[in-house]
Every structure is written in C-alpha cells, then in structure tokens.
Amino acid sequence: MTTLIFGLLIGAGFVYLYSREDIKLTWYDWILLAVAVVFFLLAIVNFSQSRAELEPKAANILLVSFGLPGVILTAVVAVRAWRSREALAE
Amino acid sequence: MPHNLSRREFLRDMGLFGVGAGVASIAPVSLFGEDWLDKAGLASRPPWVREVDKPTVEIDWDFIYRFDERNTVRRGWNKYVSQEEVDRLGAQQRTIGNQYALEGRPGYSIRDLALYSASGVGATQSFLGPDAQTPEDRGVPRWEGSPEDNAAMVRAALRSFGASTVGFVELDENTEKLIYAIDPDGKKVEFQDVDQPDETEDTRVIPRKARWVIVWTVQMSSEGMTRCPTPLGAATTSLAYARNRAIQGRLQSFLKGIGYMALGEAETNALGIAPAFGVMAGLGELSRLNRLVTPEYGPMVRVFKLVTDLPLAPTKPINAGIMNFCKACKTCAEYCPSGSLSFDSEPSYETRGGWNRGGVKTWYENSPTCRAYWAEVGTNCGICFSVCPFSVKDKALIHKMVKGIVGVTPIFDGALASLSRTTYLGGDADKPQKDTEEWWELDYAELGIDTTVGHKDA
Numbered sequence A: 001m002t003t004l005i006f007g008l009l010i011g012a013g014f015v016y017l018y019s020r021e022d023i024k025l026t027w028y029d030w031i032l033l034a035v036a037v038v039f040f041l042l043a044i045v046n047f048s049q050s051r052a053e054l055e056p057k058a059a060n061i062l063l064v065s066f067g068l069p070g071v072i073l074t075a076v077v078a079v080r081a082w083r084s085r086e087a088l089a090e
Numbered sequence B: 001m002p003h004n005l006s007r008r009e010f011l012r013d014m015g016l017f018g019v020g021a022g023v024a025s026i027a028p029v030s031l032f033g034e035d036w037l038d039k040a041g042l043a044s045r046p047p048w049v050r051e052v053d054k055p056t057v058e059i060d061w062d063f064i065y066r067f068d069e070r071n072t073v074r075r076g077w078n079k080y081v082s083q084e085e086v087d088r089l090g091a092q093q094r095t096i097g098n099q100y101a102l103e104g105r106p107g108y109s110i111r112d113l114a115l116y117s118a119s120g121v122g123a124t125q126s127f128l129g130p131d132a133q134t135p136e137d138r139g140v141p142r143w144e145g146s147p148e149d150n151a152a153m154v155r156a157a158l159r160s161f162g163a164s165t166v167g168f169v170e171l172d173e174n175t176e177k178l179i180y181a182i183d184p185d186g187k188k189v190e191f192q193d194v195d196q197p198d199e200t201e202d203t204r205v206i207p208r209k210a211r212w213v214i215v216w217t218v219q220m221s222s223e224g225m226t227r228c229p230t231p232l233g234a235a236t237t238s239l240a241y242a243r244n245r246a247i248q249g250r251l252q253s254f255l256k257g258i259g260y261m262a263l264g265e266a267e268t269n270a271l272g273i274a275p276a277f278g279v280m281a282g283l284g285e286l287s288r289l290n291r292l293v294t295p296e297y298g299p300m301v302r303v304f305k306l307v308t309d310l311p312l313a314p315t316k317p318i319n320a321g322i323m324n325f326c327k328a329c330k331t332c333a334e335y336c337p338s339g340s341l342s343f344d345s346e347p348s349y350e351t352r353g354g355w356n357r358g359g360v361k362t363w364y365e366n367s368p369t370c371r372a373y374w375a376e377v378g379t380n381c382g383i384c385f386s387v388c389p390f391s392v393k394d395k396a397l398i399h400k401m402v403k404g405i406v407g408v409t410p411i412f413d414g415a416l417a418s419l420s421r422t423t424y425l426g427g428d429a430d431k432p433q434k435d436t437e438e439w440w441e442l443d444y445a446e447l448g449i450d451t452t453v454g455h456k457d458a
C-alpha cells in the first residue's frame, strides 16, 4: 500500500509539473528528474528496510548515499526550471 | 521514421509511469531477486546464483582421502599442543565465563550463561536413527518415485522439519572420500556390500547401495551471532545444533517410514565433511573461513548430512561470486582476534597443519590458535561468521543489488567489501558488534531468524 501511495504521489507530481504553464522543462530535465525519483525511492526503501533489519547505522548511511544524488539532481532541474521561468517572464 | 515524442506525450507518459510504478510495485516481482521460489524440487534461485559443473573451489581429487575426524582440533587438539595445555585451556574455557560474570563483563551475566547452556538442550542423535513404523509394519508397499520426485519430497519434508536449504550429492569414487574414515568417537565408518546398515562396538557400516547424501542447512540468527564472542552470541550456534538433532531424527524416521535407510551423524560433526558436502550440493561456496557461505544466509548456517538408499536427483555446485569476493574481502581475517585466518588474496593448496587434510585450493585456517582463543572467551567465538558481509539479513533491497553485482562481476568486490565494513561494522575486532544488553529487549522473531528468506511458500 505504501508503494502504491508513493507511485500515485510521484505520478501526480509529474502531472502537476507538466501542467504548470510557467515552467518549461526540456526532455532531459524530465529524465534527470526521473533518475532523482529513483534515487529517492532507493533511499527511502533501503532506509526503512535497514531499520527493520535493526541496522540503524546502515539505514542512515544508505539514506544519505542514495538521497544525496537525488537532492543534487533535483536541485539541478530546479535551477534550470527557475531560469526557464525567468526567461518566459521576460 | 522514428516517432518523436511531443512534450505533452512525454509528460503524460511520465505521469502514467509514476502511477504504473506504484501499481506494479504492489504485485509480486522477481526483478530484484525478491522471488526465490525455492519450491519442493530443485531450488530456483536468482539468476546471479549460477549452477556450475565444477565447484568454484579447485579440488585435487587424487589427493583427497577419507579423513579421520579425530585429526581436527575438536577431538585431536592434543595432537597439536601438549595434553597439559589442552587440559589447562579446556578447564579455563569451562570456567572463565563464571569469572567474567563476577567481573560484570557484558554478555556474560548469569542470564547469558544460562541461555548458552539451555540453547544446547534438545533431542539426541544417532547413526541409525530412532525406530519408526515401516511400510512392512503397516502392510503397505514402500514409497517408489523418480529421483526428481524423491528429491522434491525430501526437500518438502526437511523444510517442514526446520531445515533451510536442501541439496543432494551422489556418492561416487570422489565424493565417497568426503565421508570420514573414522568418526569423532573413534568408530570406523565402512562401506560394505551388505543389505542393511549396522553399528557395532567399533564400526558403522554403510551398505554400498546407499549412494545418496542429503545435505541441508539450518539457519542461525545473525542478530544473535553479532553478540559473539560472548555466551549470549554463542547460544545461536548451540541452538542450531540442538535444533538439528531433532531435524535429523525426524528425517530418519520419515525415510524409514517410507521404506529406506537413513544414516545420520552419530554426534556433532560426524559422518562426513560438512562444508565439502555443502559445496558439492550447491548450497553455497567455500570461503576464506574455510567454511560454507550460502547466497541466502551467508555463513549464518550449520550444515548437516545423511546417507540414504533413496535415489535422489543430485543438485549442482553453484557460482554466486562468493569465493571470488573472498579474494578481495578479508574482513573475517582482519577481525579474527587470534590471527587464525589467512590474509592471502589467492587460495592455496598449502595446509597449515595436520588438522587440514589438504587437496583443496582454499584458505586454510590455524585451528589450534582459534581453539585457544575459545578458551580465552569461554565460548566458541564466532566473530568471523558475524562480521562477514554475507551475514546481513536479506530484508533490504541493497543486499539484493550488491549480491547481484557480486554474482556477475568481481571488479567491485574490494570496494563493496570496504563499504560493507563501514556500513555494518562498528565495534572493536574482539568485541561484540552489537550491545548484548539490548538483545534482551528485542521483539525477537521465533528462533531469531527470518524463515521466509530464501523461500516463498510459508
């Protein structure tokens, strides 16, 4: 059920971004975003499963190891989106 | 002409992908090796556990001979150190735990000591097994099946009795040499052209028509073992042996009950060389520990065997990249407090002493120094098992990803081994990796193990 909710949230996120007329993303921005989502999912899944394994240290390390690339990729796309928004405004 | 996605189409598909991913993820998937599907029959494992014709460990069968179990340090310690030293260390091993309890050493409280002793309580075991109601007793013909059907049947029975993974080895001129010439109690083990097995004052007789060996693992709790080398941690090993005594008796009763012979271990480590049969049956690979490491539970198993005349389809050895991984890993050797394990990158035919039979290109251990350390801690140590990267519990997706990589290429082995040390190990080399007091607060699973790992149909 948790994974279904994640899937729905991610799908809704993509649809929302797409429907924003003031944000223009190129196709490779979308791919970067998709890769970031995969990293986030890996971070969340491994974090919770490692906690279930009674390995809190491993859980934290895996959260950061997978989460950080996700954050970086998302930041790259966000900066590019911001710039495209400014360009559109001009 | 390639179809160029419009932005609208692409985004629609991405949105659908997200929803689809959510839906797909609630269905059973085998994508990450989640679905081990180990049915009664041949175990179906993830694609990175490949069946191979020859084991990953090199064996010189011409050199192999039937070993005297009493040359191992279990029985033959006094062949390698003086009898006085054996007596002194033996007495120390039996009593030092009490001294540590008085000193308040973690993992040595009276409840830890009692748990260790109690975990070994269980059924007895014997070569010929318990009496059972046979087909003749019932006036019913004995079971007849194809070797494949028989293998499936035995696997199902053993699973229900408490075994974890099951494999089969056919005895031929080579594998017969893996049966001990002399059992731990000094009785000869002989193959004879007789109709029925027998046990006399000094000999155990295996009829030549009994050509099949059933090999199985009993899973140990890695949560328990991470408390090694204390009595609390060592309770895990004792419990596995005790559980197996009951499993063996049940299997012997079952096989006799369908009309076949069932010749088991007369005591711990009797009958044959457990890691060797484990390797030949494809339950795992030989490792730097010179013990079996399985794809499912790593070294967190004990391995057992039984000889029968029930025809069984043999299972093949496997290559899951484990032995290759050991070449780069060395974690067990680094954490071994007595320096008993090899640091050599490559395995070798060179033995370390009379306790090693030789003929196998492996990492031979220094058993007397290991055994002496047991006397220092008053337990059977087990640190090397508990720190092995393959001992991780198989709940987290990361393990399937890593095992998948290790199974197909050795190029990341060194990096993965050091990442594993950083991620999972924290304590000093000679201390428990986890808090011993915390163990008593855990909402512990039955027997401390996850019985769904490696299987699907609970």
Ligand code: SF4
Binding pocket: B335, B336, B337, B338, B339, B340, B341, B365, B369, B370, B371, B373, B374, B380, B381, B382, B383, B384, B385
């Ligand atoms: S049981 Fe302990 S002393 Fe023996 S090899 Fe393993 S870590 Fe070393």
Ligand code: SF4
Binding pocket: B287, B288, B289, B293, B325, B326, B327, B329, B330, B331, B332, B333, B387, B388, B389, B390
């Ligand atoms: S700790 Fe490393 S070297 Fe030792 S058995 Fe495990 S994988 Fe092999």
